[in-house]
Amino acid sequence: MRKRRIALSLSIVAVLAVAAVLAVATAKPAQAKPSYGQPCNCHPVGPPPPPPPSPPPSPTDTTPPTTAASGVPVDWGNAPVAVSLRASDNSGGSGVKQTEYKLGDGAWTTYASPFTVSADGETLVTYRATDNSGNVEADKKATVRIDTAAPTTAAGVPSGWSGGDVTVTLVATDTRSGVQQTEYKVGDDAWATYTVPFVVSTEGATTVSYRASDKAGNVEAAKSLTVKIDKTGPTTTAINKLSVKRNKKATFRFSLTDRTATGTVTIKIFTGAKLSKSLSVGAKPCGRPHSYVWKQCTLAKGTYTWKVYAIDEAGNAQFEAGSGGLVVK
Numbered sequence: 001m002r003k004r005r006i007a008l009s010l011s012i013v014a015v016l017a018v019a020a021v022l023a024v025a026t027a028k029p030a031q032a033k034p035s036y037g038q039p040c041n042c043h044p045v046g047p048p049p050p051p052p053p054s055p056p057p058s059p060t061d062t063t064p065p066t067t068a069a070s071g072v073p074v075d076w077g078n079a080p081v082a083v084s085l086r087a088s089d090n091s092g093g094s095g096v097k098q099t100e101y102k103l104g105d106g107a108w109t110t111y112a113s114p115f116t117v118s119a120d121g122e123t124l125v126t127y128r129a130t131d132n133s134g135n136v137e138a139d140k141k142a143t144v145r146i147d148t149a150a151p152t153t154a155a156g157v158p159s160g161w162s163g164g165d166v167t168v169t170l171v172a173t174d175t176r177s178g179v180q181q182t183e184y185k186v187g188d189d190a191w192a193t194y195t196v197p198f199v200v201s202t203e204g205a206t207t208v209s210y211r212a213s214d215k216a217g218n219v220e221a222a223k224s225l226t227v228k229i230d231k232t233g234p235t236t237t238a239i240n241k242l243s244v245k246r247n248k249k250a251t252f253r254f255s256l257t258d259r260t261a262t263g264t265v266t267i268k269i270f271t272g273a274k275l276s277k278s279l280s281v282g283a284k285p286c287g288r289p290h291s292y293v294w295k296q297c298t299l300a301k302g303t304y305t306w307k308v309y310a311i312d313e314a315g316n317a318q319f320e321a322g323s324g325g326l327v328v329k
Contacts, residue, residue: 064135065089065096067127069142071114076145076177076216080118083144085111087129087137094132101127117144121176147176147216153223155210161228161260163314165201168227170194172212172220184210200227204259233316234258236265236308238324239289245329246301250294252279252308254322258286260313267292269299269306269326276304286312299328 067087087099099111104124109115117123123144128137151174157166172182182194186208200206206227213219239253256263265281276299281292307321 061090061092061094061131061133062135063090063093064137065093065129065131067099067129067137067140069125069127069140072125072142072144076147076214078146078148078216078218080116081144081146082114082116083125083142084114085127089131094135097130097132099127099129101125118146120146120148145177145216147174147214147218149174149176150218150220151179151212151214153182153210153212153220155208155223155225157208157225157227161230161312161314163231163316164229165199166227166229167197167199168208169197170210174212174214177215177218180213180215182210182212184208200229203229203231228260228314230259230312230314230316232259233318234260234263234286234310234312235322236263236310236318237322238306238308241325241327242306243327243329244297247296247298250297250326252292252294252306252324253289254292254308255289256284256286256308256310258310258312258316261286263310263312265290265292266309267306268309268321269304271302271304284310297328299326301328303327 065087067085070084070086071082073081083101085099085101087096089096100108101111101115102108102125103117111127117125123146125142125144126139127142128139130136151172153170153172156169156171168184170182170184172179183191184194184198185191186198186200187206194210200208206229207224208227209222209224211220211222235257237255239255240251242250242252244250252267254265254267256265262283262285265284267279267281268275269277269279279292279294281290284290304326305323306326307323309318309321311317
């Protein structure tokens, strides 16, 4: 009887143990509620997330950027010049940080937009760029050439009247871009290119026009001069015949014509072919009659011939002297 009770008790204990094991195995774990304001040390069920990827290594840029300038004429100009700069970095480089320029010996200026060069003469433009890695481009240079002043031309001709052909010499100068060409025209002729001195041979007053242009395109305002040529001597005429008393005054009347304005007159008195007296009258205007008074005629009594001689402004003498009679009593 006693043995039967002990066996029953052991069976009950075994059943209870099995039930406890099953309950533990099927029970859900309790989740801890976080306390707000306090760090939560709980972890979700499952494996932890992978770590973030490492940043790529920083690229190494040792190549400076390059800058190109545009708008700078190769030759001289006569107007302000707008200069543009364009900088670029190498492929895969760090990129352009800034572009700078300076004019002549001026300070460096950060380039933002095209700038204007307007000073006469040659202006040196220096420029460069820097990238974000600190690489600085070697200085580059461009020269802007501006000339706004026209050249000047000087002419070499005799002043006044000439008795023969006249050679005209032109000399043009330009202090900046230099002379491109010199031109001239005679009278109403067409403009011709000047290369060597030229000759004017037409008698009278001839207008010669001339001008020069420089390599920047500036054209000098036309200048002009007058070439005066007279190859013919003046014409003289003795107007009156004289009859005077010895040691009294004698009045000679004559006329003088010529292409020039004045003539230097001399009256000469002859006995046959022999010169008896020469009277210096001086310069007289051409184109009208004149009188000359010899205050005391000192010639011996007799019959004479007086002649009018003249030399014009070009140095020409009359071809034939005008003559008249003179009787001294």
